[in-house]
Amino acid sequence: MKLQLNGAPLHSDATTLAALLEAEGFGGAKVATAVNGSFVPATLRATHPLNSGDSIEVLAPMQGG
Amino acid sequence: MRSFYGETLANGLMLGTARYPSPKVLSDAFARSGAAVATVSLRRESGRDRAGQDFWELIRALNVHVLPNTAGCHSVKEAVTTAHMAREVFGTRWIKLEVIGEEDTLQPDVFGLVEAARILTEDGFQVFPYTTEDLVVADKLLRAGCEVLMPWGAPIGSGMGLNNVFGLRAMRAHFPDVPLVIDAGIGLPSHAAQAMELGFDAVLLNTAVAKAGDPAAMAEAFATAIRAGQLAADADPMPPRDMAAPSTPLIGKAFLE
Numbered sequence: 001m002k003l004q005l006n007g008a009p010l011h012s013d014a015t016t017l018a019a020l021l022e023a024e025g026f027g028g029a030k031v032a033t034a035v036n037g038s039f040v041p042a043t044l045r046a047t048h049p050l051n052s053g054d055s056i057e058v059l060a061p062m063q064g065g
Numbered sequence: 066m067r068s069f070y071g072e073t074l075a076n077g078l079m080l081g082t083a084r085y086p087s088p089k090v091l092s093d094a095f096a097r098s099g100a101a102v103a104t105v106s107l108r109r110e111s112g113r114d115r116a117g118q119d120f121w122e123l124i125r126a127l128n129v130h131v132l133p134n135t136a137g138c139h140s141v142k143e144a145v146t147t148a149h150m151a152r153e154v155f156g157t158r159w160i161k162l163e164v165i166g167e168e169d170t171l172q173p174d175v176f177g178l179v180e181a182a183r184i185l186t187e188d189g190f191q192v193f194p195y196t197t198e199d200l201v202v203a204d205k206l207l208r209a210g211c212e213v214l215m216p217w218g219a220p221i222g223s224g225m226g227l228n229n230v231f232g233l234r235a236m237r238a239h240f241p242d243v244p245l246v247i248d249a250g251i252g253l254p255s256h257a258a259q260a261m262e263l264g265f266d267a268v269l270l271n272t273a274v275a276k277a278g279d280p281a282a283m284a285e286a287f288a289t290a291i292r293a294g295q296l297a298a299d300a301d302p303m304p305p306r307d308m309a310a311p312s313t314p315l316i317g318k319a320f321l322e
Contacts, residue, residue: 006109025112030121032107032150037142039149057109059150060117061124063091064106064134065081065221065271 001052018045020056031060066295067244067266069213070159070191072130074101077261077291079132079246080284081271088123090280095127098284102130104161104269107151121154132193134161139174141181148185160185161215161248161269163195171221171249175202179209186210195248198232200239207243214243215269218260219250222272226256230263237264254283254290261294262302 003010005024014020017033017040033040034057040048050056066073080100085091095103103124110117124131133151138144141164148160164181166174173195179202182192186209194206198216206214216236219225227233228250237245247260248269257268268291277283 006111021112025115026110029110029112029115029118030154031110031117032154034146034150037146039146039153041153058112059107059154060110060115061121061154062106062108062117063081063083063085063120064104064136065083 001050003050003052004055006056006058012050014050016046017048017050017056020050021045021058024058026058029060031058033058067242069193069244069267074130074267075099076101076288077265077267077295078102078257078284078288079104079248079267079269080274080287081269082124083271084275085280086275088120091275092123092127093281094274094284095129097281098274098288100129100284100288102132102267102269103127104132104134104271105155106134106136107147107154130159131155131157132159132161133157134195135163137165138163139165141177141184144177144181145184148181148190149188152190158189158191159193160190161193161195173197173217175199178202179205182206182211183209193246198229198236200236203236203240207240212244213246214240215246215248217249218247218256221249223250224252224273225250226252227259227263230259233260233265234263254286257287258290258294258297261291262297264298267291 014023036055078100079102081104133155135144135147144164164174164177182194185192192211193213193215194211195215203214219228244266246267246269247265251270252273260268274280274284
């Protein structure tokens with residue numbers, strides 16, 4: 001199905017947020033996630049279903065002032 | 066020094082982590098200054114290079130308090146969502162709350178700021194709001210649950226120092242028990258010293274150190290200035306006066322006309 005991952009189009013067969021993260025190289029990474037603008041806690045990623053057209057944000061620590 | 070949500074800091078320097086020439090220089094700036102707090106942010110991660118993971122290890126090694134920000138957020142929803150994501154990643158209830166309202170000055174949208182502060186406080190966050198020196202806004206932030214206020218000195222990254230000394234002095238006098246941090250606009254150590262002399266509890270800065278020719282040396286200069294300003298404030302500075310007052314006693318002066 002078609003997804004958006006950090007603003008870029010993506011085709012994926014992942015049916016959950018956790019599966020998508022694993023498939024896209026985020027396994028074990030210190031990241032926070034949001035789907036369609038809403039925060040999804042790490043504890044809910046395995047049960048959070050993905051649907052075609054979903055927009056996923058994966059954020060990590062970065063320099064800031 | 067007043068505490069920040071129960072945390073007493075070793076000094077009044079809160080240092081940003083952006084715009085350094087290299088990770089090594091960033092670490093050196095923290096080591097040399099002894100900054101008590103590091104501000105950090107969240108940005109999109111790539112599953113390929115995972116740059117954020119290395120940065121996180123670097124920050125952990127600094128062994129300082131971590132203050133995540135909501136930089137770049139322009140709406141309440143965006144700021145609140147970012148705060149939730151930051152709390153999970155950084156494992157802290159502290160959040161430097163920025164809701165930007167104007168592009169040229171990066172002035173906070175104080176209406177959105179108060180609303181976001183209330184939402185986050187009710188959700189257990191300990192909010193450090195980036196605000197102006199407006200006393201009415203400050204009062205509303207306190208009523209929303211904030212226990213710290215962070216008025217700007219000048220627009221972010223401008224290096225102009227304290228643009229409204231009168232307003233900042235009034236804020237200090239109006240809220241004598243509230244921890245106050247000057248956030249943004251600091252360009253020189255003398256600006257930071259001035260803030261501390263006014264009775265502020267800490268200074269948050271980034272660009273003035275990161276973009277200096279020698280960031281580590283500049284970080285130390287800021288730490289020294291903040292220490293001097295704090296000592297001066299604690300020592301109860303003399304009030305200024307308009308006319309001269311001789312410092313050398315006139316009693317006993319010889320008559321030599």
